[in-house]
Amino acid sequence: MTQIRDDFRSDTVTRPSPGMRRAMAEAEVGDDVFGDDPTVLRLETAVAERLGKPAGVFMTSGTQSNLAALMAHCGRGDEYIAGMDAHCYVHEQGGAAWLGSIQPQPLPHQPDGTLALGDIEAAIKEDDAHLARTRLLALENTFGGRVMPQSWIDDATALARRHNLSTHLDGARVFNAAVAGNIDVADIARPFDTISVCLSKGLGAPIGTVLVGEPALIATARRLRKALGGGLRQVGIIAAAGLYALEHNVTRLADDHANARRLADGFARIPALTVTRPDTNIVWVTVAAEHTKPYTDFLAAEGFGITGGYGRAQQRWVTHLDVGEAAVDRAVAAAERYFSAAT
Ligand SMILES: Cc1ncc(COP(=O)(O)O)c(C=O)c1O
Numbered sequence: 001m002t003q004i005r006d007d008f009r010s011d012t013v014t015r016p017s018p019g020m021r022r023a024m025a026e027a028e029v030g031d032d033v034f035g036d037d038p039t040v041l042r043l044e045t046a047v048a049e050r051l052g053k054p055a056g057v058f059m060t061s062g063t064q065s066n067l068a069a070l071m072a073h074c075g076r077g078d079e080y081i082a083g084m085d086a087h088c089y090v091h092e093q094g095g096a097a098w099l100g101s102i103q104p105q106p107l108p109h110q111p112d113g114t115l116a117l118g119d120i121e122a123a124i125k126e127d128d129a130h131l132a133r134t135r136l137l138a139l140e141n142t143f144g145g146r147v148m149p150q151s152w153i154d155d156a157t158a159l160a161r162r163h164n165l166s167t168h169l170d171g172a173r174v175f176n177a178a179v180a181g182n183i184d185v186a187d188i189a190r191p192f193d194t195i196s197v198c199l200s201k202g203l204g205a206p207i208g209t210v211l212v213g214e215p216a217l218i219a220t221a222r223r224l225r226k227a228l229g230g231g232l233r234q235v236g237i238i239a240a241a242g243l244y245a246l247e248h249n250v251t252r253l254a255d256d257h258a259n260a261r262r263l264a265d266g267f268a269r270i271p272a273l274t275v276t277r278p279d280t281n282i283v284w285v286t287v288a289a290e291h292t293k294p295y296t297d298f299l300a301a302e303g304f305g306i307t308g309g310y311g312r313a314q315q316r317w318v319t320h321l322d323v324g325e326a327a328v329d330r331a332v333a334a335a336e337r338y339f340s341a342a343t
Helices: 018-025 038-051 062-073 117-123 150-162 174-181 185-189 215-227 236-248 253-268 289-301 325-342
Strands: 055-059 078-083 103-107 133-140 166-171 194-198 209-213 273-275 282-287 314-318
Touching (some): 018 236, 038 055, 038 194, 038 236, 055 062, 055 215, 062 194, 062 215, 150 166, 150 185, 166 174, 174 185, 174 194, 194 215, 253 314, 289 325
Antiparallel strands (some): 194 209, 273 282
């Protein structure tokens, strides 16, 4: 198998930069389970402040953070509403159900990725002994790389509050949404009780997510984190990477978005490829059926890493710190080479 040279599989593949590694090596540490790792405390405060929330807790991953949040909001036998393609419903092994005893109520997405307000309202159960208690609305932004409309977020969270539901945002890529929408990330976070923010995706840290929100919920999530195996010790070494990422890698997300547009524009010139114009750093490409397998094999042989491909309707190309303009141009040139020979 050819080694991957240009790795578009995900923004999770980034390697810590020399500056980030230096910050990690020099991090002041303590024992975070005792609550006295100063670098973790600084990171938790920094992320919470950026998101305009009073408290934060460091988590090992987005999956652990979403699960701890869902369990902090919902008790055994309660229910949460989420999109049927939401990461916390479909891509986290259904952990909320089998580890948290929380029933998911998935809803279909509209073509723009939102959930219809009427569907949300209809899914909220009345107080009846036959039914699960609906406790939480969980949304995601960005969703598949799309920036969710702020007016919809405001309406959906207001609807949830009218029905006494709490609200959680899977904001794994919420900084991408803020940079692309030219909006303060705190404005996106404002209507939510909790927000999970990943540092290990476009922000380029090797590990880590911070869950922010109201102090009582964050205290519960911190307790749950220990049961979920996320009570780490001298984890300031990792938190230092997150602080470095916050300082150096937020505004530059605009470069990833520009590279994604450049990639999409290049692919859009090829008739056999159907390309969705990206809002942020994720480009979805549908390949004409007869080319799907040979083109996917060609890309792999040429050293391009992507997800999807053969057997799947779409390819996913993700831009990030470690694939710049030159990698994008190589990908477009390779696509042109393949299709000019094949058609
Ligand atoms: C939207 C979203 N939420 C949550 C996660 C989970 O993050 P992790 O891989 O750190 O568990 C991901 C991972 O790709 C994601 O894309």
